[in-house]
Amino acid sequence: MAEAAGGELPVLPDSVMLRVLALLPVRDRLRAERVCRRWQRLARDRTLWRHVDLSPCRRQISSQTLWYLVRWRFCDSLRTLRVGGKLWSGSKRQLLSPALLAALGKRCPQLHRLCLAEMDLRPIPYESIPPSLTALELSYCEIPAAWFCSSAARTLPQLQHLVVHKVPAFSNCHLLNVSSQSRLKTLSLSGTYRITDTGIQAAAPHLEELEHLVLHDCRIGDSSMDFVGRHLKHLRFLKIESTYPLTNVGLACLATLQHLETLCLDVGHEIPPSAIIALCQALPQLKNLKLGRACFEDGVIDKIQASLPNCSFSRTP
Numbered sequence: 001m002a003e004a005a006g007g008e009l010p011v012l013p014d015s016v017m018l019r020v021l022a023l024l025p026v027r028d029r030l031r032a033e034r035v036c037r038r039w040q041r042l043a044r045d046r047t048l049w050r051h052v053d054l055s056p057c058r059r060q061i062s063s064q065t066l067w068y069l070v071r072w073r074f075c076d077s078l079r080t081l082r083v084g085g086k087l088w089s090g091s092k093r094q095l096l097s098p099a100l101l102a103a104l105g106k107r108c109p110q111l112h113r114l115c116l117a118e119m120d121l122r123p124i125p126y127e128s129i130p131p132s133l134t135a136l137e138l139s140y141c142e143i144p145a146a147w148f149c150s151s152a153a154r155t156l157p158q159l160q161h162l163v164v165h166k167v168p169a170f171s172n173c174h175l176l177n178v179s180s181q182s183r184l185k186t187l188s189l190s191g192t193y194r195i196t197d198t199g200i201q202a203a204a205p206h207l208e209e210l211e212h213l214v215l216h217d218c219r220i221g222d223s224s225m226d227f228v229g230r231h232l233k234h235l236r237f238l239k240i241e242s243t244y245p246l247t248n249v250g251l252a253c254l255a256t257l258q259h260l261e262t263l264c265l266d267v268g269h270e271i272p273p274s275a276i277i278a279l280c281q282a283l284p285q286l287k288n289l290k291l292g293r294a295c296f297e298d299g300v301i302d303k304i305q306a307s308l309p310n311c312s313f314s315r316t317p
Contacts, residue, residue, distance in 0.1 A: 017042050026069070027057055046077040055117060058084030063095050070103050078108040085119040095119065098128040105130030113161075116141055127154045135161035135186075143169050148177035161186035168192075172199025179206040188214035200224035204231040216241040222250030229253035236285075239264035241292060248275035255282035266292020273300045277307045288312045 012020075021029055021043055029048065033040040042048075052074070054061055066083075074081075081104075085095050096119065104111065111130050115137040122144045129136070136159055159182040164170050171194040178184070180203075187210055189195055195218040204227035207213075211234055215224075221244050228235075235257050240246070246267045252275065254260075260283050265276070280286055289304075289311050305313050 055084035133157035190216040225250035241266040
C-alpha cells in the first residue's frame, strides 16, 4: 500500500516480467529495452526469442527490421518464426531475400518452423530456405514453378510438416517434388485447385509415412482415394472436403486405413449413408467422425450414430 501511495510500481520477479514481456508484440518488446537496464536484460532473454510471431505487425515491418532482428535478437534459441507480408498492398518492397534467409539459417540453426503469409516468393530460390526446417506453412503466397526442388548440391529442408493454404500456383509438380525429397508426416492442402488425381497418384508412393492429411478444394475424385487407401497406411487423421465427384466407390477404398482415428468428410449428399457406415465400421481405430454439408435427415443421422457406438459424431453447419 505504501508503494502504491508513493506512486511506485512493485518490483515483480524476473519470471513474472518475462511472462508479461512474452505477451507483447515484438515492436513493443524492443521498445521495452529502453526503459531501464533490467528491462533491457529481460527483453533480450533467450526464452523470449524462441517462438516469434511478426504477423500482427505486418503493416509496420520492413526488411530493415528483419535484418536487425536476425543480426541482434535472433539466435540459436529460435524455434518458430511467423512473418506476414503485404502481397496485395501495392508495395513492391520485398521483405525476404536470399541473403536474409541465408543469414537466418546460419544464425538460427535450431529454427524448425517457418510460417509465411502474403509473401511473393518468386524471387526466392528454394535453396535459400533454412535447411533446419522441419515444418513449413504457406498462406496466400506466390511461389515459382520450380520450387521444392534443386539442381544444386545443397542441403535442402527435410520437411515433416507442410501446410499450403490458398497458394494458387501450388501444383502437381510441387507436390511431387516435396513428397519425393522429404518424409512428410503432415500434409494439408487447402484451396489448391491445381492439385488433381494425377498429382495424388504420383505423390502417394512417397507419402507412406504420412499421419495427417487434409485435402480441401482440390480437384480430386475416386482415383485419388484409391491411391490414398493403397499407400497411406499410417494415416491417423484424414479430412476431405471436395466439390468434385467422389462416390461410394472411392470412399470404400479408405477401408484399408486401419490406423485412422479421425475422419472428416464434406463431400455433398452424393454418397449414401450406408457407404459412410460401412466405411466407419471397417476402421477399428476410428474415434471421431465429422460430416460436413451432407443433407441427411435426422433419422439418417440417428442411424449413423447408432451404428457407431464407439465413435464420437459431429456435424458442420
